[in-house]
Amino acid sequence: MNALELIRALAHDAAVGIVVTDALIEEPGPTILYANPAFERLVGRDMTSIVGQSPRFMQGKEARQATVDAFRRAIGAGERFHGYLTNYRADGNKYRAEIDCRPIRAADGRIEHFVAFEREVIRRVGRPAVSAAGRYEPASVSNDLLTGALRCLAIFEHVGCFFPLTNA
Numbered sequence: 001m002n003a004l005e006l007i008r009a010l011a012h013d014a015a016v017g018i019v020v021t022d023a024l025i026e027e028p029g030p031t032i033l034y035a036n037p038a039f040e041r042l043v044g045r046d047m048t049s050i051v052g053q054s055p056r057f058m059q060g061k062e063a064r065q066a067t068v069d070a071f072r073r074a075i076g077a078g079e080r081f082h083g084y085l086t087n088y089r090a091d092g093n094k095y096r097a098e099i100d101c102r103p104i105r106a107a108d109g110r111i112e113h114f115v116a117f118e119r120e121v122i123r124r125v126g127r128p129a130v131s132a133a134g135r136y137e138p139a140s141v142s143n144d145l146l147t148g149a150l151r152c153l154a155i156f157e158h159v160g161c162f163f164p165l166t167n168a
């Protein structure tokens with residue numbers, strides 16, 4: 001079973017959006033190979049109009065260029081990107097997405113895929129926080145098994161160093 005098949009099996013019933021691309025980051029790539037039903041709901045499109053596209057289809061006029069550039073630099077360097085972007089649904093509605101994107105490497109260290117965990121976040125009510133991490137909270141909270149597992153794997157966690165998936 002390869003990494004893509006494993007994610008496909010685990011991700012189907014997850015409450016968090018999970019999307020897998022190939023490793024070709026230059027336009028027109030990366031190309032989406034798999035998205036789970038929660039990702040379909042998040043972006044307001046069905047699978048047939050997601051698979052085969054580049055994740056750029058979610059960008060619109062409020063996508064912050066500096067963050068998009070940071071995203072490209074991180075994945076271009078084979079590193080994790082964890083940040084917040086304004087995404088657009090098919091109906092034109094925008095939402096704030098928290099995105100935790102990581103490379104999946106083969107045993108020889110070559111990047112084979114990228115996987116991103118994505119969820120909608122909303123601004124916290126109250127005092128403005130100094131960092132983006134404190135400024136947003138998940139739009140909905142789920143206690144499904146995978147969400148607990150994601151926490152154990154430090155997905156969406158603000159950590160400087162992490163072990164899963166990037167190390168061969």
Ligand SMILES: Cc1cc2nc3c(=O)[nH]c(=O)nc-3n(C[C@H](O)[C@H](O)[C@H](O)COP(=O)(O)O)c2cc1C
Pocket residue numbers: 019020021025026027029030054055056058059063068069071072075085087097099101114115116118
């Ligand atoms: C798995 C994966 C998921 C991504 N999800 C998003 C997303 O939700 N929204 C977005 O604006 N960009 C997303 N991107 C980033 C874009 O695909 C692209 O890398 C980014 O626009 C920077 O590259 P560019 O400057 O060539 O456009 C994702 C990338 C990967 C690999």
